[in-house]
Amino acid sequence: MSQTTLQEPEVNLELAIDHGLTEDEYEMIKDYLGRTPTFTELGVYSVMWSEHCSYKNSILEIKKLPREGDQLLVGAGEENAGLVDIGDGLACAFKIESHNHPSAIEPYEGAATGVGGIHRDIFTMGARPVASLNSLRFGDMENPRVRYLLDGVVRGISDYGNSFGIPMVGGEIYFDEAYEGNPLVNAMSVGIVKVGETASAIAEGIGNPVLIVGSSTGRDGIHGATFASEDISEESEAKRPSVQVGDPFTEKLLLEASLEALKTGAIVGMQDMGAAGIACSSSEMTAKGGLGMNMDLDKIPMREEGMTSYEILLSESQERMLIVAEKGREQEIIDVYEKWDLNAVVCGEVVEGDRVTYWKDGEVKADMPADSLVLGGGAPQYVREAKKPEYLDTVQNFDTDTLQHSDDFKTILLDLLNAPNIASKRWVHEQYDTTVRTNTVNAPGASDSGLIRIKDSKKGLAVKTDCNGRYVYLNPRKGGQIAVAESARNVVCSGAKPVAITNCLNFGNPYKPDVYWTFKEALGGMGDACRKLNTPVTGGNVSFYNENPKGAIFPTPVIGMLGIVEDVEKHRMTPGFKNDGDAVLYIGAERKGLGGSEYLNTIHHLTTGDTPDIDLDFEAILQESLLEAIKSGNLNAVHDISDGGLATTLAEMAIFGAKGADVSIDDFAGSLHEILFSEAQSGAVISCDPEKVEAVSDHFKKFNIPVHEFGTVGGSELTINDVVSIQISEMSNRYEGAIPKAMEV
Numbered sequence: 001m002s003q004t005t006l007q008e009p010e011v012n013l014e015l016a017i018d019h020g021l022t023e024d025e026y027e028m029i030k031d032y033l034g035r036t037p038t039f040t041e042l043g044v045y046s047v048m049w050s051e052h053c054s055y056k057n058s059i060l061e062i063k064k065l066p067r068e069g070d071q072l073l074v075g076a077g078e079e080n081a082g083l084v085d086i087g088d089g090l091a092c093a094f095k096i097e098s099h100n101h102p103s104a105i106e107p108y109e110g111a112a113t114g115v116g117g118i119h120r121d122i123f124t125m126g127a128r129p130v131a132s133l134n135s136l137r138f139g140d141m142e143n144p145r146v147r148y149l150l151d152g153v154v155r156g157i158s159d160y161g162n163s164f165g166i167p168m169v170g171g172e173i174y175f176d177e178a179y180e181g182n183p184l185v186n187a188m189s190v191g192i193v194k195v196g197e198t199a200s201a202i203a204e205g206i207g208n209p210v211l212i213v214g215s216s217t218g219r220d221g222i223h224g225a226t227f228a229s230e231d232i233s234e235e236s237e238a239k240r241p242s243v244q245v246g247d248p249f250t251e252k253l254l255l256e257a258s259l260e261a262l263k264t265g266a267i268v269g270m271q272d273m274g275a276a277g278i279a280c281s282s283s284e285m286t287a288k289g290g291l292g293m294n295m296d297l298d299k300i301p302m303r304e305e306g307m308t309s310y311e312i313l314l315s316e317s318q319e320r321m322l323i324v325a326e327k328g329r330e331q332e333i334i335d336v337y338e339k340w341d342l343n344a345v346v347c348g349e350v351v352e353g354d355r356v357t358y359w360k361d362g363e364v365k366a367d368m369p370a371d372s373l374v375l376g377g378g379a380p381q382y383v384r385e386a387k388k389p390e391y392l393d394t395v396q397n398f399d400t401d402t403l404q405h406s407d408d409f410k411t412i413l414l415d416l417l418n419a420p421n422i423a424s425k426r427w428v429h430e431q432y433d434t435t436v437r438t439n440t441v442n443a444p445g446a447s448d449s450g451l452i453r454i455k456d457s458k459k460g461l462a463v464k465t466d467c468n469g470r471y472v473y474l475n476p477r478k479g480g481q482i483a484v485a486e487s488a489r490n491v492v493c494s495g496a497k498p499v500a501i502t503n504c505l506n507f508g509n510p511y512k513p514d515v516y517w518t519f520k521e522a523l524g525g526m527g528d529a530c531r532k533l534n535t536p537v538t539g540g541n542v543s544f545y546n547e548n549p550k551g552a553i554f555p556t557p558v559i560g561m562l563g564i565v566e567d568v569e570k571h572r573m574t575p576g577f578k579n580d581g582d583a584v585l586y587i588g589a590e591r592k593g594l595g596g597s598e599y600l601n602t603i604h605h606l607t608t609g610d611t612p613d614i615d616l617d618f619e620a621i622l623q624e625s626l627l628e629a630i631k632s633g634n635l636n637a638v639h640d641i642s643d644g645g646l647a648t649t650l651a652e653m654a655i656f657g658a659k660g661a662d663v664s665i666d667d668f669a670g671s672l673h674e675i676l677f678s679e680a681q682s683g684a685v686i687s688c689d690p691e692k693v694e695a696v697s698d699h700f701k702k703f704n705i706p707v708h709e710f711g712t713v714g715g716s717e718l719t720i721n722d723v724v725s726i727q728i729s730e731m732s733n734r735y736e737g738a739i740p741k742a743m744e745v
Contacts, residue, residue, distance in 0.1 A: 008039040008310075015039075019046035025380060032372040040310045040358070040366040045373065047276040047314055048283060051544050054379035057510040058542040061520055065527045069536035071499050073195070077376065080121040080201055080272065082538020083193075084500050086564050088457050091195050093127035096135070096188035096465065096504045096560040098543035102244070103185040107152025111185050112160035113246040113318055118189040119164065120272035123255050124321065126199040126262050127191030130439060131452050132161050134171040134187050135465040135504070135558045139180030141420060146175075149183050157187070158431040163248035164255075167440050168432035170450030172465055175420040176607075178473070181548035186504040186541075188560045190463055192454065199262055201271035202324070203285040203293055203350050208268055209330045210293060210348035212278070213261075213337045214254045214320040216303040220245050221277070221316025250319045250342070257340035258321060264336065266329035273320040279313040279373075281322040282348075283356050286370035287377055293370070295348035297360040309358060309365035324350060386520055387513035395474055396610040400594045403604055405673050409647070409723040412603055412677070414734045416644045417651055419602040423738030441568055446656070448493035448575060448640055449561075453568045460568035462496030464561045468643070469506075469554030474596045475611035476518045480525025480557055482611065482681060485619050486642060487561035488533050492623045493638045493684060495571040495630045496563030498533060503540035503559055508552030510544050518555045526557060532616040533623070535561065566631075573630050575639035576657030577713045582636055583693045584650075584661055584711035587700050588622055588683030589615070591646055591668055591675045598643045599677035614681040622682050625703035629686070634696050637687040645677040647720065649685050654718045655732045662719045663711030672723060687713055 009015060016026040019042060029037050029045050037045065051057060067076045073091055074083035081095035099114025115132065122129045134157060139146040161168055166189070203210070221244035261267055269289070271281040278300070286293040297312045307315075325333050330346055337344035356373075358366040372378035406412060416422055425445055434443040441460060442451035449464035466487035472479030488498040503526065508515040530537060540560070546553045565571050577584075594600055595609025629635055637657065641649045646665075654660050668675045688696050693709055700707045717727045 011036055011039055011042050016042060019043065020050060021046055025049060028380065032369055032378060038366060040313060041368055043310045043314050044279045044366055044368065047279060048373040049379050052275050053280060054375050055542050056380045057382050057384055057544065058505070059375065059381055060383055061523050065523060065537045066530045067537050069500060069534065072536055072538065076537050076539040080124045082500060082502055083125065083198060084538065084562060085195065086459065086461070088459065089195050090454065091193050092190060092461060092562060093122050093125045093193060094188065094190040094502055094560065094562055095121050095539055096186055096502045096558065097541040098504050098506060099185045099187065100183065100506065100543050100546055103153055104182055107149045108156040109245055111153040111156030113244040114185055114187040115157055115160045116246045116248065116251050116318055117274045118187045119166065119251065120274065122189045122191035123258055124199065124201065124270050124272040125193065126197055126259065127193035128259060129166045129189050129191045130437065131169045131190040131450065131463060132166050132188065133169060133450060133463055133465050133560065135184070135467065136171065136173045137179040137184035137469065137556060138175050140177050141175055143180065146180065153183065153185055154428055154431055160246055160248045162433040164252050165436050167434050167436050168444060169434060169440055169442065169452055170444050170463055170465060173425055173428060174469065176470070176554065178469070178554040180550060182546050182553055184506050184546065184553065184556060186465070186558050188465055188502065190461060199267060199270045201285055201288065202269040203289040203291060204268050204324065205327065205350055206291065206352055208327050208350045209325050209346045210295065210350065211323045211325055211330060211333060211344055212300055212320060212347050213323055213344045214342055215247065215250055215317060216301040216343060217312055217315050217320065218303045218317045219307065219311055219315060222311055222314045244316045244318050246318045253340045253342055254319050254321065257337045257342055261333050261336040264332045266326050266332045267323055268326055269324040271322050273322060275316065277313065277315045277317065278322065283370045283373040285322065285324065286356050287374045290354070292351040292353035292355045293348055294351050294357045295359065297358055299345055299347040301343040301345055309360040313358060384510050384516040385513040386517035388517050389514040395608045398608040400600065400609055409672070409676060410726055413647050413651060413724060413726065414731070416598060416602055416648050417731055417735040418738045419598060420738065421598055422644050422648060424736045426736060441572060442494060442574065446574065448490040449563070451494050451565065451572065458567045458569070460565035460572070462491040462494045462563035462565055464490040465558055466490060466561065467556050467558040469556035470607055471596050471611040472522050472557065473554040473607070474609065476521035476555060477525040478611040478614060480522035481529040481614050481616060483557055483559045484526050484529035484533065484535065485614060485616065485681065487559040488535060489623055489640045491561050491563030492627050493573060493640050495573040496565045497627060498535050498561055498563045500538050500562050501530060501535050501559050502538050503557055505540065505542045506546050506553065506556040506558065507544055508547045515552060522555055522557050529616055532620050570633070571631050573635065573638045575637055575653050577653050577659040577661060577687055578636040578657060580659065580714040581690055582687040582713040583690050583709055584663055584713060585686050585688070585696065586683065586708040586710055587626070587686060587705050589618065589680055590670065591678045591680050591683065592670045593678050593680055594674060597645065597677060597679045599645065612680050619682045621703050622705055625700055625705050626684060629696060629699055634692045635686050635688050639685050641683040641685065642679060645679055647676040647724065650720070651718055651731050653685060654728050655735055658728060659713050660715040660717045660728055661711050661713050662715065664721055665710060666721070667708050667710060
């Protein structure tokens with residue numbers, strides 16, 4: 001007997017709750033429909049109203065973020081990705097999203113399909129992806145399960161991205177027990193498109209045909225959005241079928257076919273099928289167009305027999321798109337996709353009204369107001385109870401002076417260089433193709449941010465993912481500010497002007513008051529920094545329920561920063577020391593405070609203290625003055641100070657440049673431990689020709705930025721006063737030799 005003829009279960013409150021809906025939400029659905037929903041309708045509402053699709057517990061806070069800017073062409077929530085004018089008639093589409101829950105259960109496919117999904121968001125807009133980034137978090141690598149997750153995630157990212165042919169130009173990897181059992185896998189894609197040639201995810205034109213293109217539909221990924229909207233538990237392993245399976249070679253065909261089909265001019269609207277599959281793409285396009293849509297599910301190409309309407313609509317099979325074509329020109333589109341050996345089938349049409357109606361076996365299986373399903377429409381929006389976590393007063397008042405601090409500064413520095421959060425990630429980056437398409441200027445790990453050139457232009461794009469979850473845990477407001485400020489500082493250090501951000505907001509269960517308070521505070525901090533630095537939010541992703549039986553992750557609002565380099569050949573900057581005899585200078589705020597530092601974490605095994613202070617007004621001036629100095633051509637090397645503090649920054653500059661330095665910190669205020677290892681914000685180390693020191697110093701003094709000339713480049717070792725003297729080779733061995741047991745799965 002065909003599965004489509006099986007008796008559907010009776011829809012009632014109990015079944016709705018099993019689908020992740022609340023009693024109030026079930027009543028809302030009945031009010032929208034004027035009746036009890038069918039089983040298929042219940043499934044559609046459950047995924048569309050899941051946190052993953054509706055942002056029901058976050059949208060009201062997200063709307064408080066700055067979302068307007070001079071160069072912004074498409075803002076947050078308007079399309080599949082944000083769009084920024086980068087000059088020369090070009091625009092950059094970029095976005096970051098999470099695939100945390102799938103990666104926790106099936107790391108290889110979870111990470112791979114995360115990469116595929118974010119690239120589809122970009123080329124659905126008509127932009128060609130030109131760069132990838134990622135932001136990864138794992139637990140303690142001594143744990144075999146963590147090594148298994150790390151291995152699977154890295155292979156999934158590399159296999160999909162390398163096969164698809166997009167260079168990986170940046171990323172970050174952090175390790176902390178807070179992410180034990182619940183890794184974070186955030187993927188970012190950056191694309192280029194000519195201004196005025198973008199596509200929109202909209203259904204317009206009564207009578208226009210609707211096509212599904214790409215892969216066939218199977219049962220993989222059903223209820224993936226719902227799965228991503230609940231806590232990780234011991235039962236999660238049983239939900240492996242909710243993890244999609246990707247095919248990068250099909251995605252490459254889909255990319256080329258879609259960009260070619262757009263050139264025909266026959267496409268009215270196009271939307272990729274990510275979370276919630278056909279249900280999401282059809283309802284969102286319909287709601288945006290303010291019309292209705294009829295779809296015949298019997299016409300959907302399927303790779304499994306007997307699929308029900310419920311399964312077809314909720315499947316998250318990868319490499320599929322929904323297209324609204326101009327009536328009478330659908331064959332032009334079909335011909336393009338068939339040329340690329342892809343399905344392209346008319347399965348519906350745009351109609352009058354405001355409803356999405358799905359037919360199967362000659363029956364209406366679901367008939368719903370489109371607006372009732374979608375984010376910003378009839379989907380519920382909540383403000384949850386918020387309460388300041390009790391632990392904050394304790395950690396923020398911790399006195400680091402009470403600790404026994406070793407005076408063996410050489411050993412401390414070497415231990416920091418060997419720490420998983422600081423040490424070279426070459427053993428990961430070398431698994432990625434970083435140079436495909438020949439546009440990569442700064443590859444991962446080689447600079448403060450990734451950098452690609454834009455062909456047929458002098459310009460380049462600097463991109464960076466950044467967030468210190470420990471900072472946000474210890475002080476959510478300041479942690480949110482620093483996440484934005486540091487990512488902006490990183491692109492400035494590469495010679496780029498920060499212009500906009502995308503974000504991936506990774507938090508625990510929003511129904512817990514302390515989690516929701518932290519979420520609100522962190523977003524408030526992000527908004528503070530974005531306004532001050534003029535980097536509006538173009539969109540992104542919210543990932544709640546990042547918890548496991550041991551507790552929630554560190555709150556981790558990952559920032560994807562976009563910067564523009566006006567002239568890649570003239571203004572590109574890197575961190576390695578360049579020339580013997582160059583002067584070494586420090587610019588920025590005082591080096592004080594050890595709270596939240598990698599020093600406390602690595603040496604004292606503590607996550608405590610208050611997050612470093614940040615003066616956003618000072619930060620904005622520092623970045624402006626530093627970018628001007630880079631453009632002047634007076635600087636030879638620039639490296640911002642972050643994890644590990646000043647000592648680690650100097651060591652990295654020596655390692656990257658294969659040149660030592662002799663520096664004195666006598667003019668710095670504070671204890672030696674603070675001067676060397678504080679992660680105080682708004683600071684950078686720069687180098688320049690000795691004859692340019694006066695001009696460089698005068699430049700920063702003009703902006704009221706403190707300047708310290710404190711050393712000279714040269715030799716084969718790094719010397720700091722009489723407390724540190726280490727050969728570059730020894731530092732490099734510790735920094736590059738920290739390949740953990742991670743690959744021994």
